[in-house]
Amino acid sequence: MAAEYKTIVSLVRDRPGVLTRIASMFRRRNFNIISLAVGQSETKGLSRMTFVVDGDDATIDQVIKQLRKLIDVVSVEPIGDRTMVARELALIRVTATSATRSEITQIAEIFRANVIDVAPDSLIIEVTGDEDKVQSLKSLLESFGVREMIRTGRVAMERGLALDSRRNGKTTIPQA
Amino acid sequence: MKMTGAQIVFESLTREGVNVIFGIPGGAILPLYQTLPEYPNLRHILTRHEQGAAHAADGYARVTGKVGVAFGTSGPGATNLVTGIACAQMDSIPTVFITGQVGRAAIGKDAFQETDIAGITLPITKHNYLVMNASEIAYTIKEAFYLARTGRPGPVLVDIPKDVFVEQAEFEYPETVDLPHYNVQPAIKTEALKQAAALIKDAKRPLILAGHGVIISHAYNELRELAEKTGIPVITTLLGISSFPSNHPLCVGMPGMHGMAYASLAIDEADLLLGLGMRFDDRVTGDLKTFAPNAKIIHVEVDPSEINKNKHATVPLVGDLKTVLQKLLPHVQPKTHPDWVKRIDVLKKEHPPVRSIAANGMRPQAILQTLSKETKGQHVIVTGVGQHQMWAAQHSTFVNPNSFITSGGLGAMGFEVPAAMGAQVGRPDATVWSICGDGGFQMTMSELATIVENNIPVKFAIFNNGFLGMVRQWQDIFYKKSYVATNYTRNPDFVKLAEAFGMPGRRVARQEDVLPAIREAMAHNGPMLLDFMIPQEENVFPFIPAGQSTAQLMEEPVEDLAHGG
Numbered sequence: 001m002a003a004e005y006k007t008i009v010s011l012v013r014d015r016p017g018v019l020t021r022i023a024s025m026f027r028r029r030n031f032n033i034i035s036l037a038v039g040q041s042e043t044k045g046l047s048r049m050t051f052v053v054d055g056d057d058a059t060i061d062q063v064i065k066q067l068r069k070l071i072d073v074v075s076v077e078p079i080g081d082r083t084m085v086a087r088e089l090a091l092i093r094v095t096a097t098s099a100t101r102s103e104i105t106q107i108a109e110i111f112r113a114n115v116i117d118v119a120p121d122s123l124i125i126e127v128t129g130d131e132d133k134v135q136s137l138k139s140l141l142e143s144f145g146v147r148e149m150i151r152t153g154r155v156a157m158e159r160g161l162a163l164d165s166r167r168n169g170k171t172t173i174p175q176a
Numbered sequence: 177m178k179m180t181g182a183q184i185v186f187e188s189l190t191r192e193g194v195n196v197i198f199g200i201p202g203g204a205i206l207p208l209y210q211t212l213p214e215y216p217n218l219r220h221i222l223t224r225h226e227q228g229a230a231h232a233a234d235g236y237a238r239v240t241g242k243v244g245v246a247f248g249t250s251g252p253g254a255t256n257l258v259t260g261i262a263c264a265q266m267d268s269i270p271t272v273f274i275t276g277q278v279g280r281a282a283i284g285k286d287a288f289q290e291t292d293i294a295g296i297t298l299p300i301t302k303h304n305y306l307v308m309n310a311s312e313i314a315y316t317i318k319e320a321f322y323l324a325r326t327g328r329p330g331p332v333l334v335d336i337p338k339d340v341f342v343e344q345a346e347f348e349y350p351e352t353v354d355l356p357h358y359n360v361q362p363a364i365k366t367e368a369l370k371q372a373a374a375l376i377k378d379a380k381r382p383l384i385l386a387g388h389g390v391i392i393s394h395a396y397n398e399l400r401e402l403a404e405k406t407g408i409p410v411i412t413t414l415l416g417i418s419s420f421p422s423n424h425p426l427c428v429g430m431p432g433m434h435g436m437a438y439a440s441l442a443i444d445e446a447d448l449l450l451g452l453g454m455r456f457d458d459r460v461t462g463d464l465k466t467f468a469p470n471a472k473i474i475h476v477e478v479d480p481s482e483i484n485k486n487k488h489a490t491v492p493l494v495g496d497l498k499t500v501l502q503k504l505l506p507h508v509q510p511k512t513h514p515d516w517v518k519r520i521d522v523l524k525k526e527h528p529p530v531r532s533i534a535a536n537g538m539r540p541q542a543i544l545q546t547l548s549k550e551t552k553g554q555h556v557i558v559t560g561v562g563q564h565q566m567w568a569a570q571h572s573t574f575v576n577p578n579s580f581i582t583s584g585g586l587g588a589m590g591f592e593v594p595a596a597m598g599a600q601v602g603r604p605d606a607t608v609w610s611i612c613g614d615g616g617f618q619m620t621m622s623e624l625a626t627i628v629e630n631n632i633p634v635k636f637a638i639f640n641n642g643f644l645g646m647v648r649q650w651q652d653i654f655y656k657k658s659y660v661a662t663n664y665t666r667n668p669d670f671v672k673l674a675e676a677f678g679m680p681g682r683r684v685a686r687q688e689d690v691l692p693a694i695r696e697a698m699a700h701n702g703p704m705l706l707d708f709m710i711p712q713e714e715n716v717f718p719f720i721p722a723g724q725s726t727a728q729l730m731e732e733p734v735e736d737l738a739h740g741g
Contacts, residue, residue: 017306021298028299058484065481071303071323074357 005034006060007084007156008051010067011041011074018072022049025070031055031063035153037088046074050155079158086156089126090134091116095145096123104144111137122147177348181310182211182341185274186218188317191349194245195219196236196601198229202249203289205276207341209247221601221630224622226253228594230260230273231620235558235598237269238581239606241394243324244271244598250278251289254335255296259588261331262300266585267415268392270329272320277337280308294335302330308337310345315353322353327360328479329392362480364495364503371491372474373507379448381516382408383428383471385460388415388584389453389478389497396420396577398501399452405505407512409520411439413454415584418574423553428520429529432460434566437527437718440726442520443468451475453497456486457585458723466725476500529570530717530732538687540564540639540710541571547609547637548573550694556581556608558599558634560592560616563645566716568611579606590619596634597627607635607698614640614667621673627703628678635697636705638670641712649715653730674705681705 012018019038026033034052041048053063060078067076096104096118104123108115113127127137131154138146179187185208189197196219201209212220223229226248233244244264248257254275264271278287294306303323305316313336320332376382390399396419403410403426410420411428420427429436431443443449449471454460461467464486475482475489476497483492493500530541544567548555553573558581559565565582574580581599583591596610617638627634639645644662651659674681684693684706697704717732 017294020295024298062481062485065483069479069481071355071358 013072037153090151093148179347182208184313186215192321198232199247204250204338226256228623230257231594232598235595236602239599240602254293263586264331270324271331273333279339304333310343382448383446384410384450386416387413387454390419393497395498418580438523544571558596559611561587562613564639589616612638615644624677670707679703685709
């Protein structure tokens with residue numbers, strides 16, 4: 001059976017050790033993280049994390065409840081696949097010679113990816129999109145030689161104002 | 177008002193109502209200790225090992241319901257606390273651990289006696305802190321105590337670098353904590369209460385499974401009222417023992433791996449289980465697929481993550497147990513279950529806990545029954561982990577709430593000596609009996625010195641079979657009696673050891689000496705040790721092997737009784 005991935009977005013207090021605390025909980029409870037992306041939120045003092053977790057409904061239910069138990073976790077919201085806007089960014093360093101450079105650039109254009117660095121024997125391509133798009137571009141570039149790739153993991157938001165209305169439009173900042 | 181970090185720690189502890197601290201000083205925490213004499217109302221008990229301090233704080237917290245506090249220095253001091261912290265976490269015991277840390281400038285440099293104790297204790301604390309400024313101490317301690325004692329209680333660790341203790345800061349103790357996302361008292365839906373009441377009304381063979389939550393939330397009266405109003409028999413988990421009087425007509429006893437066979441068999445036949453402040457631990461359920469196959473489940477729990485973790489709840493009720501029961505009681509209708517109670521009585525007759533006790537008085541079950549008879553159940557029993565723990569759970573009488581103290585979740589051998597010390601400090605007027613195994617006793621027996629030094633009148637009963645008895649029992653049953661590394665062939669002389677530590681000791685090897693020895697220990701004004709020489713081959717029955725169902729239930733083999741010592 002194919003793996004079941006679920007996306008969970010969480011607001012956490014922006015404090016030293018919070019990432020370790022969350023990662024430690026995942027490890028201790030044997031939950032499987034596919035990807036984890038972290039960055040600042042719209043509110044000072046709060047970061048937003050996007051988790052992609054592998055597991056059946058019961059496991060995801062536990063992941064959410066165990067996350068909510070952590071003192072530094074402010075909110076935890078699972079995002080439905082159908083109502084989700086999800087993106088990731090990848091940087092791909094691909095072998096390029098004067099003979100292949102233009103062909104690679106054309107492929108990048110089809111994917112609306114950007115060439116952000118040119119060297120005598122390679123290019124760096126920046127691509128944004130869902131995981132399938134990043135994967136497809138990588139597969140196409142493999143014939144030229146992918147030397148290095150880095151992906152951010154998924155960041156996700158729910159379409160419309162669903163999350164805002166659930167929070168009554170308020171995000172409070174806990175004071176330390 | 178300006179104070180040092182150390183003064184702020186003690187001022188904060190005082191405001192949290194702390195009056196006893198267990199611990200051991202060391203380099204990094206020395207600035208804190210040197211300030212202790214300024215606070216003569218704080219009693220510090222110097223233990224022999226930090227594990228002793230941690231278990232003592234735990235035992236103190238269990239009997240008093242207050243937050244237990246232990247101190248340790250950095251590095252090895254802090255790591256020695258770890259078993260005690262994990263034990264408090266597994267059993268939801270409100271505790272605060274304060275550790276010294278190397279100076280701020282030395283953190284991360286592999287300094288002498290440095291460990292990242294906040295990192296080490298991440299998975300075994302409810303929350304923890306590394307305090308980097310004296311100005312943060314007061315709020316941190318306020319929050320630590322609040323977290324330790326509210327919601328599902330648990331251990332909180334506060335790590336403070338040495339130079340932060342001497343740094344000056346303005347002291348003002350906060351009135352409240354600011355944790356808007358920490359929800360202690362979730363709203364209880366009337367709809368769910370009505371659903372639960374309807375299930376109770378329709379049930380023909382209902383059972384209450386009462387867990388540690390009854391004790392933690394002091395819901396004794398509510399539990400009793402619910403059981404008596406609805407006529408539902410009560411099963412208590414290991415940690416739920418003494419949440420309901422064991423001599424009550426509706427008390428069925430403990431289920432599970434070493435529970436009463438009739439309790440486990442009753443669960444098989446039940447059509448409704450009320451899990452009250454318990455978490456469907458594997459030692460209770462065995463194989464989850466065959467556990468309570470016919471029962472709907474009402475699960476009342478303060479921790480939402482326990483709902484549906486192991487067993488699906490037909491009706492979940494999240495909240496403090498006492499509050500939930502108070503709200504549930506008006507919805508339930510008075511009822512009786514004469515046929516079901518009769519059926520359980522039949523199960524009791526068919527599956528007695530031990531087939532014959534009178535055969536030999538040196539049998540551990542008989543010793544514990546004699547002890548309960550002598551104290552009339554007016555005791556606090558603290559156990560270690562292993563065979564003696566299960567015998568104590570099976571064969572003691574508990575008439576008072578919260579009078580059975582044991583390491584249930586972690587199963588930490590060595591708990592019995594220091595936890596009994598902490599329990600006796602918390603309840604100076606109680607008769608505290610520490611029921612020990614000879615194996616676990618030797619893990620923390622150095623605390624006998626602390627006990628004598630502070631004249632803490634715990635009575636020790638070692639159930640001495642010269643074996644790691646429960647492990648040997650598994651070797652008996654699963655490894656063809658291959659006793660690898662479980663036999664203590666030359667135990668120390670525990671009587672002489674007691675005397676060396678400064679308390680009287682008696683060896684009890686004959687049946688007729690059991691009662692006089694117990695009487696002598698109880699009459700003695702101070703700590704005393706009894707070394708009961710029990711038969712080596714005695715095993716704990718009933719026994720349902722790990723992960724299996726009641727179909728695999730083993731009861732006491734009758735032929736073994738003849739050579740029961």
